[in-house]
Amino acid sequence: MKILFYDTKSYDKNSFEKESANYPEIEIDYLKTDLVPKTAPLAEGFDAVCAFVSSDVGADTLEILHDKGIRLVLLRSAGFNNVDLEKARQLGIRIMRVPGYSPEAVAEHAMALALACNRRLYKAYNKVRENDFSLSGLMGFNFYQKTAGIIGTGKIGTAMCRICHGLGMKVIAYDVYENPSLKDFVTYVSLEELLAVSDLISLHCPLMDTTYHMINIDTIRKMKDGVILVNTSRGALVKTDDLIEGIRMHKFAGVGLDVYEEETHNVFEDRSDEILEHSTTARLLSFPNVMITSHQGFFTVEALSAIARTTLQNAVDALQGKESGNDV
Numbered sequence: 001m002k003i004l005f006y007d008t009k010s011y012d013k014n015s016f017e018k019e020s021a022n023y024p025e026i027e028i029d030y031l032k033t034d035l036v037p038k039t040a041p042l043a044e045g046f047d048a049v050c051a052f053v054s055s056d057v058g059a060d061t062l063e064i065l066h067d068k069g070i071r072l073v074l075l076r077s078a079g080f081n082n083v084d085l086e087k088a089r090q091l092g093i094r095i096m097r098v099p100g101y102s103p104e105a106v107a108e109h110a111m112a113l114a115l116a117c118n119r120r121l122y123k124a125y126n127k128v129r130e131n132d133f134s135l136s137g138l139m140g141f142n143f144y145q146k147t148a149g150i151i152g153t154g155k156i157g158t159a160m161c162r163i164c165h166g167l168g169m170k171v172i173a174y175d176v177y178e179n180p181s182l183k184d185f186v187t188y189v190s191l192e193e194l195l196a197v198s199d200l201i202s203l204h205c206p207l208m209d210t211t212y213h214m215i216n217i218d219t220i221r222k223m224k225d226g227v228i229l230v231n232t233s234r235g236a237l238v239k240t241d242d243l244i245e246g247i248r249m250h251k252f253a254g255v256g257l258d259v260y261e262e263e264t265h266n267v268f269e270d271r272s273d274e275i276l277e278h279s280t281t282a283r284l285l286s287f288p289n290v291m292i293t294s295h296q297g298f299f300t301v302e303a304l305s306a307i308a309r310t311t312l313q314n315a316v317d318a319l320q321g322k323e324s325g326n327d328v
Helices: 010-020 059-067 087-092 103-118 121-129 155-164 192-198 217-221 240-248 273-277 280-285 299-321
Strands: 002-005 028-029 048-050 072-075 095-098 148-153 170-174 186-189 200-203 227-230 253-255 291-292
Touching: 002 059, 002 253, 010 280, 010 299, 028 048, 048 299, 072 299, 087 095, 095 299, 103 121, 103 227, 103 291, 148 155, 148 192, 155 200, 155 280, 170 227, 192 280, 192 291, 217 240, 240 253, 240 280, 240 299, 280 291
Parallel strands: 002 028, 002 048, 048 072, 072 095, 148 170, 148 200, 170 186, 200 227, 227 253, 253 291
Antiparallel strands: none
């Protein structure tokens, strides 16, 4: 099977080449450009394409891929809201994803953001670099015996619940489906109650019609004053303009974001200074209690290996005509 790999970063190529030694039936060509309608014709002569969550796998792209003989799209991500699934079904294109790779990696990053915001680590680091060892502006609060509200208790949310419990926090959660493995130390509550009583709110849910902009000015007003909000899931779970309004209302002790609405890979890639100046992400960066990272929650050696291994196994399963739980 010949696979055209779109949007290749050096770490992608390294992890896939290492794992591909175990899959001799697969041949991969790597492209730096992302998958969009203009680049879809490059897939001619290949059996499958490998795309990321930021790729444009909409109707136009799928039509072109189908015309070029592509019947398999491999997503090296859990998210698939960038795919026109109905069009894929109509064209007979199989879509496969990586539903879970290293939930602990993302959960650990979420807690790192929460702790960094709470203890003002970014500000402390910069002060000390300027030979300023004063404690002014660095006050935080104990997480021990505080309430952590976890929205979404899939694999990553479950890992976050365990981390919070390990810190001695009271853990509450909101999810349409309760996870029975958490029954010993997590209490499920309504979203309204979670917003009202949580000292730390961490988002771990997929982006769907029902979760789009779930954090908006109305839900922000229901939160405790001095809450810490963390989002390592999908940027559009949060309405950025409303978040900025909430920050200006002094609702948040800190905000930690690894994802943002304007994101493709990184809001700063391939953008002019003029565009960046007026972006909502840049506006967020102007607040001293906001910490933003570049969608690196998944970025560990273990997670990259798992992504490569699962993606390649998906390709083999498709080649052999096997059913898979990783079909979208």
